[in-house]
Amino acid sequence: MNGFPIKEARSVLSSIQNLNEVEFQNYLEKQKEQLVNFHLKHNPFYKSIFKTSKFLTWDAVPIMTKSDLQQPLVDRLSEVFSPKNVYVNKTSGSSGDPFVFAKDKFCHALTWSVIQDRFGWFDLDFNSSLQARFYGIPLDKKGYYKERFKDALSRRFRFSVYDLSDAAFEKHLKKFKNTNFDYINGYTSSIVQFAKFLEQKELVLKTICPTLKACVVTSEMLFENDKHLMEKQFGIPVINEYGASELDLIAFQNPKDEWTVNSETLFVEIVDENNQVLPYGEEGRVIITSLYNKAHPFIRYDIGDIGILSKESTLQKPQLQKLIGRTNDIAILPSGKKAAGLTFYYITKSIVEDDGNVKEFIIEQLDPQTFKIIYVSTVKLSDKQIGIIIKEMEKYLEKGLSIIFERQSQLKRSKSGKLKQFSSLL
Secondary structure, X not given: OOOOOHHHHHHHHHHHHOOOHHHHHHHHHHHHHHHHHHHHHHOHHHHHHHOOOOOOOHHHOOOEOHHHHOOOHHHOOOOOOOOOOEEXXXXXXXXXXXXXXXXXXXXXXXXXXXXHHHHHOOOOOOOOOOEEEEEOOOOOHHHHHHHHHHHHHOOEEEEEOOOOOHHHHHHHHHHHHHOOOOEEXXXXXXXXXXXXXXXXXXXXXXXXXXXXXXXXXEOOOOOHHHHHXXXXXXXOOXXXXXXXXXXXXXXXXXXXXXXXXXXXXXXXXEEOOOOOEOOOOOEEEEEEEEOOOOOOOOOOEEEEEEEEEOOOOOOOOOEEEEEEEEOOOEEEOOOOOEEEHHHHHHHHHHHHXXXXXXXXXXEEEEEOOEEEEEEEXXXXXXXXXXXXXXXXXXXXXXXXXXXXXXXXXXXOOOOOOOOOOEEEOO
């Protein structure tokens, strides 16, 4: 109805997937060059970033950052497009740099073709499978009912992530008992809390809702022990999805438990601090090119994440070995040493969740020496537990850190409902 050419997109996706290794390499090189030349010809904004007049080599193509994009959308659109004939949306702002973006309609149809293809790996059909959706929802009246209407059209029922109380989960349980859901989809942290609730009740969700086939988590980090807990309490496979609204589905776990990167519509690189491409197996910044977006350039775009492509990767079948976190989630310690924010999370997670008392927690860096652990629990952490956490943090990081513990009744989530697990206020 809105003019997105989904049938054409499916056909193009299928033709890309049927290419052999040599054909794929030729396709990729041609697509990259055509994309750059298109934007150099039709997009003044991209010309201003590119500096030179024509494409020579891929290594010479500049890396774009989110701060480059924080200007009016009309100034960034290609000349042959307008806000009226493209798909327009905005990023969540979880990286700290929100902005409005656009995709031409064919590019966005390809995005949905890839999503449908990946969900199909687990016998899930977007047109018919019923989704239990753990997402945020606008709280203003117009936005709220618009999302509910879209949910009804899209075969999904939305569970609010703003209330993670036992009373809310009891209501969720009744809904699962009376509804033939095919799969769960949503923010990792809220679904983990639902799994913990089921663990307390000694319940397995599939015995209550036998039609469930899988659980797809997205938007937040998935830890291995959380994955095991969910698979145990849900009785279904848990699939890790990595995507970005301005780009596409970036990676999706396949039935062999490999985190498969989308190489059909994206080109993913890992670079070091000097913007040099790193070999497979090395950690660096995630740089992504959207190969089909003619409305708006996302070419060698620094998404703000740190990750590793596995040594088993090939050009046609890259595998994401690890997603370490966001580049702005780096803690700078008093000695000048840097540590990924998730380091703190890994250290404290196993300790504070040992007895099931602590339901959720986040970590904030207030100054180079001071960190605050904000947690939700049944009872307050004991002096002994606090002492162990401080000792472990000093062991893995450095001595002399000041750790503040603050117990709250619930954690503050963003407007979208996401939970930022580590943030630096420096």
